[in-house]
Amino acid sequence: MARVWFVRRRGGQWVAPGGAPAAELPFADLIFPAALQRVLVEVEPKDLGGLEFSGYQAGIYDSPYCPRDAARRLAQPRPPA
Numbered sequence: 001m002a003r004v005w006f007v008r009r010r011g012g013q014w015v016a017p018g019g020a021p022a023a024e025l026p027f028a029d030l031i032f033p034a035a036l037q038r039v040l041v042e043v044e045p046k047d048l049g050g051l052e053f054s055g056y057q058a059g060i061y062d063s064p065y066c067p068r069d070a071a072r073r074l075a076q077p078r079p080p081a
Contacts, residue, residue: 002043004040005040040063043059
């Protein structure tokens with residue numbers, strides 16, 4: 001399960017309202033509300049199983065997309081694997 005944190009800037013930090021992830025779902029099922037300023041994606045070691053050469057490590061990644069664009073992109077149909 002991937003955890004998605006919607007955050008906003010407070011001084012020099014990014015703060016998640018409520019202090020909890022906005023969603024914890026399989027990545028392909030995530031739909032983002034478009035109300036906040038930034039999208040962060042948290043990846044755990046178990047999420048990277050079978051992806052040895054992805055270049056990603058466990059951690060939190062700052063998405064280049066705003067919540068609205070992330071939601072639009074995730075809602076688009078994907079070709080079958």
